[in-house]
Amino acid sequence: MNGVQLWAVQRGTAMILAVAVVVHLVTILVAVRGGLSAAEIIGRTQGSWAWLGFYSVFALAAGLHGAIGLRAIAAEWAGWRGRGFDLAWVAIGLLTAAFGIRAAFGLFGA
Amino acid sequence: MSEASPRLRVRVWRGNAEGGALAEYAVPARANQTVLDVVTHIQREVDPTLAYRFACRVGMCGSCAMVVNGRPRWTCRTHVSRVAKDGALELRPLANLPVIRDLATDMAPFFDKWAKARGSFQPKDAPDGAVPEEFAPGDFAVGDFAVVPPASKQREAADAGIECIGCGVCYAGCDIVAWNPDYLGPAALNRAWTLVNDVRDGGKKDRLAAVAGDAGCHACHSTQSCTAHCPKGIDPSGAIAGLKRGIFWGVR
Structure with a gap:
């Protein structure tokens, strides 16, 4: 990936995150204030393709966005530059996303 | 210049690529004085070895930029009255560029x-x-x-x-x-x-x-x-x- 593509992905994921974070926070507030139990929450997420899709996209966007941002910070503050570090950041981004997607899938299949 | 005339306390970074330190000078304060006027006074009246760079003095050539009290500025169009803190100035060479000597950087x-x-x-x-x-x-x-x-x-x-x-x-x-x-x-x-x-x-x-x-x-x-x-x-x-x-x- 070159700088232009990284920039485009960073902007694109930022737009997704702007919406997704709001939906995520509102969901948490509703669940907490409404007094939903764990069983009730799982009852809603289980088998729900909508929730699985939403949180998969959210996790992927967060993983990539975080990794690209950390890559810039590491390059500027620690001087970590070059292909090896770039590949490491791709791995870190995808791994972070995988954790989130795995959690979403866990609620889907629970 | 009479003894009682007000003075600016001017600290100027002196040195070269290897390093340097601030030196202090007393410069007569005048009305409508620019920071470049202050540097020129030091070079002409106090210490002729001071290195700095200027050309047009009217904000056209882009030669005289320095760091004035922590902020990069064009010194020929910067009035001392606008930037001095309690009659004190601190002048350093432009940041992010190699220093040749004193206030002159390698552009x-x-x-x-x-x-x-x-x-x-x-x-x-x-x-x-x-x-x-x-x-x-x-x-x-x-x-x-x-x-x-x-x-x-x-x-x-x-x-x-x-x-x-x-x-x-x-x-x-x-x-x-x-x-x-x-x-x-x-x-x-x-x-x-x-x-x-x-x-x-x-x-x-x-x-x-x-x-x-x-x-x-x-x-x-x-x-x-x-x-x-x-x-x-x-x-x-x-x-x-x-x-x-x-x-x-x-x-x-």
Whole structure:
């Protein structure tokens, strides 16, 4: 990936995150204030393709966005530059996303 | 100058590439005095070995920029009364550039980056810069000037950045330059954006390729120090944003 593509992905994921974070926070507030139990929450997420899709996209966007941002910070503050570090950041981004997607899938299949 | 006349306490960084320290001078305070006047007084009346650089004294040449009380400024157009704190001034050479001696920095890296950003005009009709021999029918005649309406959108975008005097103030004030020595910096990128908007220029494709990536416009975090510091009121941060947009969408 070159700088232009990284920039485009960073902007694109930022737009997704702007919406997704709001939906995520509102969901948490509703669940907490409404007094939903764990069983009730799982009852809603289980088998729900909508929730699985939403949180998969959210996790992927967060993983990539975080990794690209950390890559810039590491390059500027620690001087970590070059292909090896770039590949490491791709791995870190995808791994972070995988954790989130795995959690979403866990609620889907629970 | 009488004994009782008010004095400025001026601390000036003296040294070279190996290092240096602040030296203190007392300079007579005068009405409407500029920071460059203060430096000139020290060099002429107190210590002739002080190295600094200036030429026009009227804000045209971009030679006299220094760090004044922690902030990069053009010293010839900066009144002491506006920047002195309790009659004290601290003068250092421009940041982010190698020091030659005292207040004179080596501007070569700064201008090398202008060249890297393809900062020279590439005439569309005469790539080698020669006067065009012939034009297609309907075009302007030999020896005429290209007609560029001043109110056209692209010319206004070019005009927004064209008054840059290359003083290096934005470059010295930029955090990204400090963190990433390869970064082309605000002035070079502002120049590139100015030429991208010049309808007479034929070098857009090369130029946009030259300014893309981690050493180019995509390194900028839009913290806008350049825009805040520019003595000419230019907005390099906006120019860099323009380059990012232009590269993404494929400029015209």
